[in-house]
Amino acid sequence: MSRRLLCIAVLLACTDSHAISEEEALMRAFGSEHFISIATGKRQPISLAPSVASVVTAEDIKAMGATDLDEVLQAVPGLHVSRAPRGYGPLYTIRGMYSEANPQVLVLINGIPITNVYVGDRGQVWGGMPVNNIARIEVIRGPGSAIYGADAFSGAINIITKTASEISGTEFGGRAGSFDTQEAWVLHGTSWNDVEVAISLEVLKSDGPDEIIDIDAQSFLDLGFATNASYAPGPVNLRRETVDARLDVSKGSWRARLGYQGRNDIGTGAGVAQALDPEGSNDSRRINADVTFTKAVGVDWDVTAQASYFDTSAESDLVLYPPGAFGGAFPDGVIGRPYVYERHTRLGASSFYNGFEKHSIRAGFGYVHSDMYKIRESKNFDSNGAPFGDILDVSDL
Numbered sequence: 001m002s003r004r005l006l007c008i009a010v011l012l013a014c015t016d017s018h019a020i021s022e023e024e025a026l027m028r029a030f031g032s033e034h035f036i037s038i039a040t041g042k043r044q045p046i047s048l049a050p051s052v053a054s055v056v057t058a059e060d061i062k063a064m065g066a067t068d069l070d071e072v073l074q075a076v077p078g079l080h081v082s083r084a085p086r087g088y089g090p091l092y093t094i095r096g097m098y099s100e101a102n103p104q105v106l107v108l109i110n111g112i113p114i115t116n117v118y119v120g121d122r123g124q125v126w127g128g129m130p131v132n133n134i135a136r137i138e139v140i141r142g143p144g145s146a147i148y149g150a151d152a153f154s155g156a157i158n159i160i161t162k163t164a165s166e167i168s169g170t171e172f173g174g175r176a177g178s179f180d181t182q183e184a185w186v187l188h189g190t191s192w193n194d195v196e197v198a199i200s201l202e203v204l205k206s207d208g209p210d211e212i213i214d215i216d217a218q219s220f221l222d223l224g225f226a227t228n229a230s231y232a233p234g235p236v237n238l239r240r241e242t243v244d245a246r247l248d249v250s251k252g253s254w255r256a257r258l259g260y261q262g263r264n265d266i267g268t269g270a271g272v273a274q275a276l277d278p279e280g281s282n283d284s285r286r287i288n289a290d291v292t293f294t295k296a297v298g299v300d301w302d303v304t305a306q307a308s309y310f311d312t313s314a315e316s317d318l319v320l321y322p323p324g325a326f327g328g329a330f331p332d333g334v335i336g337r338p339y340v341y342e343r344h345t346r347l348g349a350s351s352f353y354n355g356f357e358k359h360s361i362r363a364g365f366g367y368v369h370s371d372m373y374k375i376r377e378s379k380n381f382d383s384n385g386a387p388f389g390d391i392l393d394v395s396d397l
Helices: 019-030 058-064 069-074 217-225
Strands: 002-014 052-057 079-083 090-094 105-109 134-141 155-161 170-177 181-192 195-206 240-251 254-266 281-297 301-321 334-353 359-381 387-393
Touching: 052 058, 058 069, 058 134, 069 079, 069 090, 069 134, 090 105, 090 155, 217 301
Parallel strands: 105 155
Antiparallel strands: 002 359, 052 134, 079 090, 134 155, 170 181, 181 195, 195 240, 240 254, 254 281, 281 301, 301 334, 334 359, 359 387
16 A cells, blocks of 8 residues: 655745844854744744744753653643553643544654554554654644644654764763663764764663553453453553664765664553553564755755655564453464554655745645555454454455
């Protein structure tokens, strides 16, 4: 299954005629934390952005002691972070709008969406995101569809990673804590002649919180079938192993980035079917690459062109209901193993004309090709829930 989208847009944005001088003054006084680019696609002071916006910097993250992206976003006014039943993946709620897949909020990394075609979310296997290599997070609360399309229905979140200039030589660290949690990271920034290079590697392993679930979906089935198959009372399954690696290379007007997010043995939370699944696991990979060209042309024009590639997968080995479920009809449990593989290619260019007093004009075009190029599913039950007996590959059925 594939999806193609070509978009051409011309936007008129109101700005203050003294925006440049204000920007220079604010930069001298406060640094760059008061500026945002997610609202219009152009870097500008928050006070001039035509959106309800927030910015969280690396310094803010350090001060609050957050170790994961969701902990940071929970501190953003007007943005609530709750948990989905499947794997306890994050639900970002802005202005009260959300659903289990949470497609209403667009999440970008360095301006590039990480939305999956499968159900319109950020992937069925999230596994968190460390913050050591995050330079800043920009959030707009409210529709951002004029810039980003329908996926930004209730808001948008842009995660901007660190460049060489934002890393002081080599930085490394580690921590250990409850639930057998260990985390380590190393960041390095350097330059050769006109080339700047930033490299980061972050790894984490944790058994996750072990909150006890007293009654689950299988508990009610046990009452009806007079069985004792449920794992409840028992702990939720929130173990995870993650690897995040990034490379950022820039020279002059050019910047190239490469990223890898590996999610291994991610737990199932309270169970996909709301029945505890202590053995179920999920694996995923997210690979992204982009090349960006940005240049000021003359006094009044700014031009940006970008090509990007995003490859993502989700592989799950799930026990929807435990062994002995449905009166013993499933001696090994109700088993499902869905695999989904996607790739997304994007091309785009935009230009700002700043020659008018109090206004800027943005013109641009974009092309997106989203391809769910491989789907596999194995399970031991049919579409009506009846048992097969064996685990069968039903991908072509």
